[in-house]
Amino acid sequence: MRCRRVLVTVLTTTVAAGVALLPAPARAAGLTVAFWPMNEARGAHRMIDTSGNGRHGRIGNEVAIGESLGDDGGYRFERLEPDTPPPHPGHLVVVPDDSSLDPGTDDFAVTVRLRTTNKFGNIIQKGQATVAGGNFKLQIPSGRVECTFRGPKAFLEVVAPYAINDGDWHVVRCVRVPEGVFLTIDGREVASRSGWTGPIANSWPITIGGKLDCDQVEVGCDYYAGDLDYIMIEAMRSHW
Structure with a gap:
């Protein structure tokens, strides 16, 4: 597992694929x-959870763990046919609710190291589209990462x-701050959207x-297919 130290970087406004990016x-x-x-x-x-905060999770019985993934170890999630019942709760890793895992009004970041050849699936989320208190999610439809933060003020999505x-x-890495939401891939900012979601917290x-x-009928389970090496969640009180 390649654990990367999180660096504080100052990026100037850039333009990628014709879209002006927010200053990080x-x-x-x-x-x-x-x-x-x-x-x-x-x-x-x-x-x-090796942070020392005790946010341990339950590994489903369909998740392959202890996998040798090249130079790294990690979890492997096998491909399941989309929207085809029955649901497979054993495909998930579940971390119990805790207020520290909610963005609230803090600066908030989710970082994932992944590898896949598939083109769909929800990687990590807390809450779903209509739950009270808002939610956040990283997914990879069509092989393109999407990051969303939904709060009472705005729904912000970067693709x-x-x-x-x-x-x-x-x-x-996807970050929500008062100025908006921005997405980086391999250390490069690739997408952003300005705005303020408001506080996000759910149960x-x-x-x-x-x-x-x-249930894979009325509501698809959007199962991720691929490898995960690590996930990190960070937060810091906003000074604004």
Whole structure:
């Protein structure tokens, strides 16, 4: 597992694919709320949070763990046919609800290292589209990462301008700050949207690998297919 130190970077306004990007804030999202290196041995049922904050998760029985993924270890999520019942709750990793895992009004960032050749699936989320209190989600439809933060003030979504389902490892980071939401891939800012979501907090757990409340008929489970090396969540009180 390649754990990368989070750096505070100051980016000037740039233009990519004809879209003006927000200036990245001069502060990082900051303090580690949870870090899941996903290096448990085969047979483990508990995903360990190594941040020291105790945000451990439950690993579903369909998640392949202890996988040798090239130079790294991690979790493998096999492909499931979209919108085809029955649902597979064992495909998920579930972290119990905790207020520290909600963006609230803080600067908030989610970082994922992933590898896939597939073109759909929800990678990580807390809450779903209509839940009270808002939600956040990273997904990868058509192989392009999308990051969304939904709050009482606005629904902000950023979409990568290119696909990353090329079978290589990529580090994806999505940050919500008072100025808006921006997305980086492999250290480069690729998309942003200005605005303020307002506070986001719900009573749902975090799910990794798909939706919790779904039946594959009325509501698709949007199961992720691919490898995950690590996930990190950071937050810092906004000074604004």
